[in-house]
Amino acid sequence: MISINPFSEIGTFIPSFVMQTYVVAMFLLVIGATIFDVIHKKSAKYFFNNSVKAKKSATRNVGSGEKASLAFKTATNEVLTSSEFCSTRRRLAHLLTMYGFVLFVIATAVMIFSYSAPNSMTPSIWPLMWHLGAAMLCLGGYWFWFFIRVDVAAEGNKWYRVMRADLFVLSLIAMATFALIWSYLQSSQIAIWQTLFFGLFIISSTVLFGGVLWSKFAHMFYKPAAAYQKRVTKADGSRENLPEPADLPEKFGLGIKREAPRHY
Amino acid sequence: MPTFVYMTRCDGCGHCVDICPSDIMHIDKTIRRAVNIEPNMCWECYSCVKACPQNAIDARGYTDFAPLGHSVRVLREEEKGTISWKIKFRDGREKNFLSPITTQPWGEKIPKLGELEVPDQEALDSQLLCFEPDALNVETGLPVISKDKLKEGVYY
Numbered sequence: 217m218i219s220i221n222p223f224s225e226i227g228t229f230i231p232s233f234v235m236q237t238y239v240v241a242m243f244l245l246v247i248g249a250t251i252f253d254v255i256h257k258k259s260a261k262y263f264f265n266n267s268v269k270a271k272k273s274a275t276r277n278v279g280s281g282e283k284a285s286l287a288f289k290t291a292t293n294e295v296l297t298s299s300e301f302c303s304t305r306r307r308l309a310h311l312l313t314m315y316g317f318v319l320f321v322i323a324t325a326v327m328i329f330s331y332s333a334p335n336s337m338t339p340s341i342w343p344l345m346w347h348l349g350a351a352m353l354c355l356g357g358y359w360f361w362f363f364i365r366v367d368v369a370a371e372g373n374k375w376y377r378v379m380r381a382d383l384f385v386l387s388l389i390a391m392a393t394f395a396l397i398w399s400y401l402q403s404s405q406i407a408i409w410q411t412l413f414f415g416l417f418i419i420s421s422t423v424l425f426g427g428v429l430w431s432k433f434a435h436m437f438y439k440p441a442a443a444y445q446k447r448v449t450k451a452d453g454s455r456e457n458l459p460e461p462a463d464l465p466e467k468f469g470l471g472i473k474r475e476a477p478r479h480y
Numbered sequence: 481m482p483t484f485v486y487m488t489r490c491d492g493c494g495h496c497v498d499i500c501p502s503d504i505m506h507i508d509k510t511i512r513r514a515v516n517i518e519p520n521m522c523w524e525c526y527s528c529v530k531a532c533p534q535n536a537i538d539a540r541g542y543t544d545f546a547p548l549g550h551s552v553r554v555l556r557e558e559e560k561g562t563i564s565w566k567i568k569f570r571d572g573r574e575k576n577f578l579s580p581i582t583t584q585p586w587g588e589k590i591p592k593l594g595e596l597e598v599p600d601q602e603a604l605d606s607q608l609l610c611f612e613p614d615a616l617n618v619e620t621g622l623p624v625i626s627k628d629k630l631k632e633g634v635y636y
Contacts, residue, residue: 262488263488273568300491300534301491301493302491302493302495302533302534303493306493366492366493366494366497366507366512367507367512369494370493370494370495370497370498370507371494371497371506371507379509379510380509380510381507381508381509381510381511381512432511432512438488442488442489446489456535456553457551457553457566457568458535458553458554458555458566459553459554459555459564459565459566459576459578460564460566460576461555461557461560461564462555462557462560462562462564462578464560464562465560466559466560467559467560467561467562
């Protein structure tokens with residue numbers, strides 16, 4: 217199962233250009249909806265005004281070299297290793313879903329654009345990456361959904377209480393789950409169920425990529441911008457009006473670490 | 481001064497939801513970030529402000545005595561055991577305050593209620609709270625005011 221390209225298997229029923237058009241349409245939907253979202257919610261304007269305000273209370277100038285170094289640090293810390301999360305569990309779950317999503321999307325694009333013809337020979341690395349990405353998405357996603365999600369962990373709600381904020385994570389988990397089930401059924405040659413789960417896979421991925429306006433999909437674009445701005449404010453001394461760190465030695469150590477929010 | 485949340489700084493960890501004694505810090509149903517759902521009911525304890533690991537919660541002053549443009553921000557450093565406050569006035573003046581979180585090593589003075597004797601009905605009906613009057617350091621007990629000493633014009 218994990219070494220078979222599921223898209224070349226269905227290539228006999230669905231022409232390659234249809235699959236490729238679908239991928240391009242999803243890509244355009246994400247870009248278009250994100251740009252519309254930025255304009256509609258005025259988030260770019262907010263970020264710009266915020267940086268102008270921060271500059272006024274800056275105590276020192278940050279040069280372009282230093283800014284580049286801050287951008288690099290943001291990329292290596294906040295983007296690549298999700299260091300902004302204070303909870304290790306959340307960070308791990310986020311890294312699993314993030315890298316799972318990246319692997320899954322890249323492998324899907326490569327397999328559809330290069331190896332979706334019925335008799336094409338797919339290098340085994342791509343199906344392997346696709347299945348690994350889906351499995352990582354499922355692992356991180358279900359861990360988050362059942363145990364880490366703030367509604368469950370801090371608000372004390374049940375895992376089955378669904379609301380609009382769940383659109384992103386639910387469609388993500390559904391896409392990965394249906395993809396794995398579809399791939400399994402395809403390798404087991406169960407035709408009817410295979411078609412059903414392929415349909416569910418397409419519906420969930422369409423909701424994921426087409427629902428950017430209503431979900432928090434766009435956080436993957438604006439979170440790095442917010443993290444970078446935070447680093448700049450620390451470097452230029454404005455510190456978002458926060459006090460300077462106390463000039464005192466570490467007195468109590470980690471024994472004083474705040475408790476995890478689970479008092480329900 | 482009720483609190484509010486900067487949505488771009490909040491990561492939805494739930495520490496403020498957990499600590500709020502008024503139960504008014506909740507997670508927004510659309511964007512899963514913290515929000516003060518009822519600022520009028522905020523009793524301004526600043527628990528959420530201090531607990532927020534992202535410094536995403538701030539206090540908004542009432543405009544009659546704290547005009548727009550001011551800022552009150554707090555930084556809690558657990559390892560050092562300190563809380564720093566920075567008050568920035570509208571005209572640019574600043575005041576900084578630094579306080580200890582506790583004057584005792586953490587964990588030493590936490591009462592272990594489970595080890596106390598179970599209170600009887602008389603103790604439960606009493607107006608005294610747990611550890612009172614001993615914890616108040618009043619050797620003669622709590623002061624009692626007789627009814628004839630109460631404010632004139634108030635009837636019981």
